[in-house]
Structure formats: C-alpha cells, structure tokens
Amino acid sequence: DAGVIQSPRHEVTEMGQEVTLRCKPISGHDYLFWYRQTMMRGLELLIYFNNNVPIDDSGMPEDRFSAKMPNASFSTLKIQPSEPRDSAVYFCASSPTGSYGYTFGSGTRLTVV
Amino acid sequence: GQQVMQIPQYQHVQEGEDFTTYCNSSTTLSNIQWYKQRPGGHPVFLIQLVKSGEVKKQKRLTFQFGEAKKDSSLHITATQTTDVGTYFCAARPLDSNYQLIWGAGTKLIIKP
Numbered sequence: 001d002a003g004v005i006q007s008p009r010h011e012v013t014e015m016g017q018e019v020t021l022r023c024k025p026i027s028g029h030d031y032l033f034w035y036r037q038t039m040m041r042g043l044e045l046l047i048y049f050n051n052n053v054p055i056d057d058s059g060m061p062e063d064r065f066s067a068k069m070p071n072a073s074f075s076t077l078k079i080q081p082s083e084p085r086d087s088a089v090y091f092c093a094s095s096p097t098g099s100y101g102y103t104f105g106s107g108t109r110l111t112v113v
Numbered sequence: 114g115q116q117v118m119q120i121p122q123y124q125h126v127q128e129g130e131d132f133t134t135y136c137n138s139s140t141t142l143s144n145i146q147w148y149k150q151r152p153g154g155h156p157v158f159l160i161q162l163v164k165s166g167e168v169k170k171q172k173r174l175t176f177q178f179g180e181a182k183k184d185s186s187l188h189i190t191a192t193q194t195t196d197v198g199t200y201f202c203a204a205r206p207l208d209s210n211y212q213l214i215w216g217a218g219t220k221l222i223i224k225p
Contacts, residue, residue, distance in 0.1 A: 043215045091155055101146055101158030
C-alpha cells in the first residue's frame with residue numbers, strides 16, 4: 001500500500017487566495033483525520049470523518065476552513081480566504097478503526113504571504 | 114480541557130547514552146499511543162498501550178503504561194543517530210470519542 005497520500009507537498013499562496021489540500025487515505029481505513037502542526041501550538045486536530053461522515057469539526061478554527069469527504073478514497077481541506085496565520089504543516093491521517101494507531105501522510109507545508 | 118503533560122521538551126544526549134520521555138494525564142486513560150517524527154517528516158505510529166502496568170519492548174525501545182493508567186514513558190537504550198527526532202505521546206481519555214490528546218513532544222538531540 002502506498003500509505004496516506006497528500007498533495008501538494010508545498011503550497012505558497014498570497015493572502016486572500018483559496019487553498020485546497022487533498023488527501024487519499026489508506027484503502028479500508030474508516031477514519032480520516034485532518035491535523036495542523038505549528039511550533040507554537042503543536043499538533044491540533046481540525047476535523048475527523050468516520051465512513052465519510054464528519055464527526056467532530058470543533059477544531060476547525062474559523063468559517064474560512066471547510067473539509068469534505070465525498071467518498072472513501074478522497075478528502076479535501078479548503079481555506080478561503082487564506083491568511084498568514086494559517087501558515088503551518090497540514091497532515092492527513094487515517095486509521096482502520098478509531099481506536100488504533102494513525103497512519104499519517106507526508107503533509108502539506110502551507111505558507112501564506 | 115484535558116491535557117497531557119510531556120517532559121522534557123528537549124533532551125541532549127551523547128550517542129550511546131539512554132533517553133527517556135514521560136507523559137502524564139490528570140485523568141484516567143483508555144490507552145496511550147507513541148509516535149516518532151523525524152525532522153521534516155510526519156508522525157509515525159510506534160505502539161499502543163492498553164493495559165494497566167503494561168510494558169512493551171521494540172528492540173532498544175521500552176514503553177510503559179502506569180498502574181493507574183495516567184502516565185506512560187518511553188525509554189531508549191544506547192541511542193543511535195537514527196533515533197533523532199521528536200517523540201510524542203497521544204492519549205485517549207476514557208470518555209473520548211476516538212479523539213487523541215497529544216503531548217507537546219520530546220525532541221531527542223544527539224550531541225556531536
């Protein structure tokens with residue numbers, strides 16, 4: 001298995017632009033998680049899905065953030081409009097059940113200038 | 114909210130010395146997981162501990178879960194350069210709906 005696949009690896013955008021991050025979880029994993037990592041705040045859970053359904057989005061910082069999972073093999077995290085404080089590494093992770101270890105993707109390093 | 118304290122923040126060791134990181138929760142946990150993140154990389158799942166007092170070993174790594182299921186430790190014997198990175202604990206409280214509470218991580222640095 002190729003693992004969790006995220007794209008793009010790096011994204012540099014101007015403030016105010018829309019950013020879309022993509023994730024393909026491991027086949028058969030029912031849980032998908034979006035995390036954000038910064039030096040100041042560490043790893044923060046933004047949202048997670050179970051069987052493509054959003055279960056908890058309480059970590060989504062603002063209405064500018066939205067996430068979708070239209071099918072079991074694809075999820076997106078969208079930021080519109082982006083702001084410099086959104087600069088971070090965004091990780092997608094999946095798990096076969098909610099109670100076991102997560103497999104993380106390589107992450108998307110987002111820089112908003 | 115619930116928090117997990119992880120110490121130390123950094124540990125500088127000479128190659129060959131031992132390394133230990135500790136995690137402590139104020140509430141009883143269902144289980145605790147450990148991850149390693151290499152510089153510039155992503156967290157990689159190492160192990161999950163579930164039972165009170167559990168001890169698990171992976172080569173030079175020893176993981177322990179406290180009797181009260183509120184604390185855990187990771188000990189590395191005779192560190193090697195390949196051990197460099199940040200080690201995170203991720204705790205699942207008893208009342209969690211599959212959410213993990215992450216420690217701040219301990220960065221292992223090998224002195225030149």
